[in-house]
Amino acid sequence: MYLTRFRVNTGRSDARQLLGSPHRMHGAVNMSFPTLPSREGTGPRVLWRVDRNGAAETLLYVVSPTRPDLTGLVEQAGWPASDDPGWTTFAYEDFLAALRPGDTWGFRLTANPVHNIRHEYVKEGERTKRAAHRTPRHQKDWLLKRQERAGFEIVEKPVERRLLPKDDEHELIVRDHLPMRFRRSPEKAVKQDVQITRVTFDGRLRVTDAALFRRTLTHGLGKAKAYGCGLMTLAPVRGTA
Structure with missing residues (x-):
């Protein structure tokens, strides 16, 4: 790799x-x-x-x-x-190979947080339609719901450092929110445009399962990997090895 x-x-x-x-x-x-x-x-x-x-x-x-x-x-x-x-x-x-459970890292992840919804515009035969999460709260929840299966956990803040009574429990911020619309090729019709929302997360995590976490780093997290989403990188945290 x-x-x-x-x-x-x-x-x-x-x-x-x-x-x-x-x-x-x-x-x-x-x-x-x-x-x-x-x-x-x-x-x-x-x-x-x-x-x-x-x-x-x-x-x-x-x-x-x-x-x-x-x-x-x-x-x-x-x-x-x-x-x-x-x-x-x-x-x-x-x-x-050196990653171990308990290791703590700063991280950055750009992802495409989406969920499946039901509404009147879903085509016949389709049960749901994929839609982007639009608020920082729901975008954070999207990542928190995936952390266990991805081999890590977002570090929780000490109570005295929490600035809000809710939605500020973790070392996690939404740094960017960028809705994008583009065509795969000039010949494609406008109705076939690709629409994604790229969100960048910065935070601090702790490795819980090294094998799962290695897979996350090398296979990506979430949808739209071909379009610049899913890649997580790590940085040392001050005071740790």
Whole structure:
């Protein structure tokens, strides 16, 4: 497994087009691999996420079973004339193998929190329709309901640090909420546009089941993984190993 970080040159028009269309970015990421892993099996898949850390820094993260070659992305959305190759790839396997129950980490996750609803617009023969969670409260609940099956638990805040009487029990914030609508290709009709809501969570977690948690980090969490959702990354927490 590999974790790759690529800095996007947002001053280039091609880069802005990629950032504006998850379908285009999905294609550009896939072009970085001679052979993509099969999506039919149970193995790890290619996951990606864009972090906008202010106007001066936009980063693309990719987790993949094989090492990528981002030369094409550099030419399209990087600094092709620079001596810097434009990306850094880290061996991820040793890090994953070292994860143990009880480990505490800071984390960032971009996901597509959805739920199934019933309403009058559901087509005949369909029982429910998928819809996005729209409020921070429901988006947090979406993640909290999945933590046990994903091999972790969100750390609870001490009572004295809780700023609200409700919905502030955990070390968890919704950092971004971005509804997106885009086409898979210019030929598709407007009614076939893809609509997703990308939400970024920042927080602190504790590993409860290392095997399940490794799967979460390498297979992703939730829907819309092809469109920049599902990838969780970790960072050390001050005062821990």
